[in-house]
Amino acid sequence: MVIDYPVMICADDRPLGPNGQSYADGGYVKQQEVFVTIPIIRRGINPATAIFKTAVDWMLPFIVVGNAVSASCGREMLGLEKLLAEIKIGDGGYPDAFSANLSLPGWASLRPTEWQQMLPFLDIVTGPAAPTFKGSPAVDSLWTLFSGGPGGQLMAAAGAASNFVDAMSLGLIPTTQHTISLKQIRDAEDPQRAVYQSIVSCRSKYTCMENFRFYNENDVTITIHDHGSFSEVFRAMFDPPDAPDPYDPRDRPLKYKPKAAFRFNSTIDFDEMRTLHEFPVDRGHGLPPTKARDDTMSPWMRPLRGFFGPRQS
Amino acid sequence: MTKFRESFATQQFLPPWKAEKVQTSCFLFRLKPKAIQSYLDRHFNFTHMDRAPYHFSARADSQFGVITISYYPCIFSTNNSHFGADNLAHTQWDHLSYTQFHVAIPVLRHRITRDNLLVEGKTVWIQPVIICDNSSVVFGSREIIGLDMIHGSIERKAGNDPGSLHVDVFFPGFKTFEPTTQESPSLPLMHLETGPSIGATLPQAMQDENSEFIEGLAEASGGGKGLDRFLPTVNEIVTLKQFRDAFNLLAATYQAIVSATNSFINVENLQFYDANKVELEFMWSASATEMLSNFLDLGAPGVGRAPPPHKGESWDLVGRMVKPRVAFGFTSDIEFNQIKTLHTFGGGAQSSFNRGLAGAIQP
Numbered sequence: 009m010v011i012d013y014p015v016m017i018c019a020d021d022r023p024l025g026p027n028g029q030s031y032a033d034g035g036y037v038k039q040q041e042v043f044v045t046i047p048i049i050r051r052g053i054n055p056a057t058a059i060f061k062t063a064v065d066w067m068l069p070f071i072v073v074g075n076a077v078s079a080s081c082g083r084e085m086l087g088l089e090k091l092l093a094e095i096k097i098g099d100g101g102y103p104d105a106f107s108a109n110l111s112l113p114g115w116a117s118l119r120p121t122e123w124q125q126m127l128p129f130l131d132i133v134t135g136p137a138a139p140t141f142k143g144s145p146a147v148d149s150l151w152t153l154f155s156g157g158p159g160g161q162l163m164a165a166a167g168a169a170s171n172f173v174d175a176m177s178l179g180l181i182p183t184t185q186h187t188i189s190l191k192q193i194r195d196a197e198d199p200q201r202a203v204y205q206s207i208v209s210c211r212s213k214y215t216c217m218e219n220f221r222f223y224n225e226n227d228v229t230i231t232i233h234d235h236g237s238f239s240e241v242f243r244a245m246f247d248p249p250d251a252p253d254p255y256d257p258r259d260r261p262l263k264y265k266p267k268a269a270f271r272f273n274s275t276i277d278f279d280e281m282r283t284l285h286e287f288p289v290d291r292g293h294g295l296p297p298t299k300a301r302d303d304t305m306s307p308w309m310r311p312l313r314g315f316f317g318p319r320q321s
Numbered sequence: 322m323t324k325f326r327e328s329f330a331t332q333q334f335l336p337p338w339k340a341e342k343v344q345t346s347c348f349l350f351r352l353k354p355k356a357i358q359s360y361l362d363r364h365f366n367f368t369h370m371d372r373a374p375y376h377f378s379a380r381a382d383s384q385f386g387v388i389t390i391s392y393y394p395c396i397f398s399t400n401n402s403h404f405g406a407d408n409l410a411h412t413q414w415d416h417l418s419y420t421q422f423h424v425a426i427p428v429l430r431h432r433i434t435r436d437n438l439l440v441e442g443k444t445v446w447i448q449p450v451i452i453c454d455n456s457s458v459v460f461g462s463r464e465i466i467g468l469d470m471i472h473g474s475i476e477r478k479a480g481n482d483p484g485s486l487h488v489d490v491f492f493p494g495f496k497t498f499e500p501t502t503q504e505s506p507s508l509p510l511m512h513l514e515t516g517p518s519i520g521a522t523l524p525q526a527m528q529d530e531n532s533e534f535i536e537g538l539a540e541a542s543g544g545g546k547g548l549d550r551f552l553p554t555v556n557e558i559v560t561l562k563q564f565r566d567a568f569n570l571l572a573a574t575y576q577a578i579v580s581a582t583n584s585f586i587n588v589e590n591l592q593f594y595d596a597n598k599v600e601l602e603f604m605w606s607a608s609a610t611e612m613l614s615n616f617l618d619l620g621a622p623g624v625g626r627a628p629p630p631h632k633g634e635s636w637d638l639v640g641r642m643v644k645p646r647v648a649f650g651f652t653s654d655i656e657f658n659q660i661k662t663l664h665t666f667g668g669g670a671q672s673s674f675n676r677g678l679a680g681a682i683q684p
Contacts, residue, residue, distance in 0.1 A: 029498055033498065033499070034495060035497075035503060036501075037504045069328075075504075077504075079456065080463060085570065089328055092456035122414075124416065124417035124418075193564055194464060199325065200324065203323075206574075244329070282567065282568050289323045292322035296668070
């Protein structure tokens with residue numbers, strides 16, 4: 009996903025600033041973000057927890073932002089492995105088209121003499137928004153499903169429907185994305201060791217969705233620059249056909265066609281940050297190990313547990 | 322101990338580090354001990370679940386800070402561990418260059434005995450303001466060492482005069498705290514321009530005029546004689562390493578006092594500037610207020626002079642001049658190592674006494 013946030017506001021109105029001013033009144037931020045998100049199932053490991061602790065979560069194995077403060081906050085507060093990138097989002101060369109160019113600090117090869125530099129990492133370019141004069145999509149294209157009137161209306165109504173479902177079900181029916189990440193802190197003396205590890209969750213809720221545009225997949229090209237220190241990233245996510253010579257500094261662009269491509273405008277609420285589970289950590293140095301703490305709970309069970317369960321400190 | 326789970330987003334630039342041919346420029350300025358003590362009490366002398374077995378205090382005599390601009394043309398990790406699918410050594414990889422601006426302040430650290438006595442006083446350095454233009458360095462410094470480093474941009478180039486230096490520092494922030502203010506990715510923070518280099522020796526008149534600062538620097542840097550008074554040897558840096566809780570962002574899920582050592586090797590090319598000809602100016606913005614008012618004790622915002630017109634519209638901020646007392650530069654190699662966690666807050670029965678670290682950090 010490529011997201012352009014024209015206005016990002018801190019919604020915490022507690023007086024947190026140096027002059028007793030809330031962050032919400034302090035101003036707003038613009039940023040651009042690129043990430044890969046994958047749905048996963050978090051399962052309980054016995055019959056009881058399988059019922060009460062199973063949930064659908066989303067993990068973000070790759071996330072980069074163009075805002076340095078956002079990168080540090082995401083890494084240190086939520087454990088998101090954000091990297092700082094140069095992200096250029098453009099409008100392509102056609103009506104309602106889209107383009108994005110992403111550069112990251114990296115090493116062109118793994119030779120000992122290689123220096124870190126800003127290198128192209130990912131390029132995305134689309135043709136015009138569908139329907140298009142540049143040919144028909146594949147018969148199994150997602151666009152064919154939504155290109156008709158009823159399908160398009162269904163997509164446009166999805167945002168309002170999710171609001172309705174969320175409100176009427178008191179949050180019992182999950183309609184939003186809960187992302188999870190491993191938040192961990194390196195030991196200063198031995199950086200290969202951790203002094204803190206936990207699973208952190210937060211919620212991304214998309215509302216007011218509008219202005220849907222589909223692209224013919226045949227008109228979309230995703231180019232990854234598979235070389236040097238970036239190869240491990242692509243091996244973890246895309247499974248490219250073969251690994252390049254790690255000591256060859258030459259760029260090896262690989263082109264991919266997506267299975268579906270679309271864009272939309274929406275409002276995103278980012279909230280409900282929680283520590284789901286703290287792992288017991290052996291900190292060494294004569295320090296006692298930290299204790300495990302667990303707050304994993306299915307989303308449907310959480311409000312019931314809050315109402316009937318023991319008081320949480 | 323528990324193993325850190327590595328990924329491509331966490332594996333770059335692990336300490337210890339070694340840097341070669343670092344070009345460092347230093348500008349000493351006066352600081353009030355009260356401002357420094359206030360910072361130390363907030364960051365090191367606090368008591369929550371427990372208190373660290375150390376007390377940090379401002380130097381009673383000549384209290385000063387050092388504005389430092391360093392260009393690292395070659396810095397690399399000397400960490401011997403291996404990582405990644407190719408099982409690479411960090412020593413093989415991780416070569417990069419960057420520029421850093423920071424304010425370093427010498428302070429006193431005493432160990433607190435079980436009888437509540439302050440013993441084993443030693444000069445250590447704090448760095449309350451650090452801006453760096455490389456994100457790998459920022460992430461490593463913040464997440465491993467606990468340095469409050471901000472990613473910004475630093476323009477460092479030759480000035481108008483022979484051998485002079487021109488530095489402009491920018492950081493992400495808000496010009497004013499208002500609901501309609503957009504964050505600027507490059508808000509001006511500091512402008513510096515020196516006069517021409519005046520050579521490898523400081524004229525006696527300038528030494529006499531600023532002897533208080535020169536002797537203070539010599540004492541904090543190892544007590545050298547002659548020109549060696551200006552050159553650092555081994556500096557111990559202390560930081561408060563802390564991480565916010567994900568649920569309650571006003572609470573810390575981890576807090577520790579961390580110590581590391583900067584060793585300056587092969588120091589050469591010492592050159593001085595006439596401090597009276599150095600134009601050193603901080604630019605006042607809402608985001609810079611905490612740095613300028615609390616850490617550098619530059620007073621209240623809104624008092625200063627209008628910025629010089631040549632700086633253009635992006636420098637449309639009120640400036641505040643700072644008078645440097647001594648200005649010099651040198652080239653050296655730097656080794657950043659001997660990293661230790663002196664105290665973990667809330668660590669229960671642990672303490673630095675039990676870990677035998679007290680002896681290791683004795684002067």
